Amino acid sequence: MSRLHTSYVLGYHGCDREFGLKLVRGEARLDPSNGKYHWLGSGIYFWESDPHRALEWAKQKAARGACNNPYVIGAVIDLGNCLDLLSRGDVDLVRDAYNSFKEVQEKAKLKLPKNEKAPKDQSPDLVLRYLDCAVINHLHSIVENGSSPFDSVRAIFNEGIPIFDGSKLLDHNHVQIAVRSPKCIKGIFIPPVFL
Numbered sequence: 001m002s003r004l005h006t007s008y009v010l011g012y013h014g015c016d017r018e019f020g021l022k023l024v025r026g027e028a029r030l031d032p033s034n035g036k037y038h039w040l041g042s043g044i045y046f047w048e049s050d051p052h053r054a055l056e057w058a059k060q061k062a063a064r065g066a067c068n069n070p071y072v073i074g075a076v077i078d079l080g081n082c083l084d085l086l087s088r089g090d091v092d093l094v095r096d097a098y099n100s101f102k103e104v105q106e107k108a109k110l111k112l113p114k115n116e117k118a119p120k121d122q123s124p125d126l127v128l129r130y131l132d133c134a135v136i137n138h139l140h141s142i143v144e145n146g147s148s149p150f151d152s153v154r155a156i157f158n159e160g161i162p163i164f165d166g167s168k169l170l171d172h173n174h175v176q177i178a179v180r181s182p183k184c185i186k187g188i189f190i191p192p193v194f195l
Contacts, residue, residue, distance in 0.1 A: 011046025043178025
């Protein structure tokens, strides 16, 4: 099955200002995150089409002491062979990967990881995505052993609180991208809103 196609998107990455400027000047590079709680498995994370949400995240990072001067860089990203969870077929792939992962865990007599709330987080969301991360990384290991690996993962997340009473629209909804193959990042720039 050939899934390769060119699909350019703009992504925004929250980071420390000094590091962001080094990225723009070509003096640094983005490395994939491998945390066990990342929403879309291992990769370099971007907020699709939303520099303001990326800045909110960078500010949250600064509040935890993980960033000195919140900043945002933009990137032109070719999704390449994308595990796109806005597509029904790819949702089915992840569902099948969950069943496979569950079977592997049961055979090894290991518990399934669980998604959890972050300590001190006011949000009702389970933002520590241990289970989701493990399942998607499991899918990557299956795919890498048999066919073309995924270059990126993309998904929409409903997050936050309702924007008005009775609404299902939440104030932190977003599309997130995890770039697994750095060659998909075609360019890095300072978003005009931050110049």
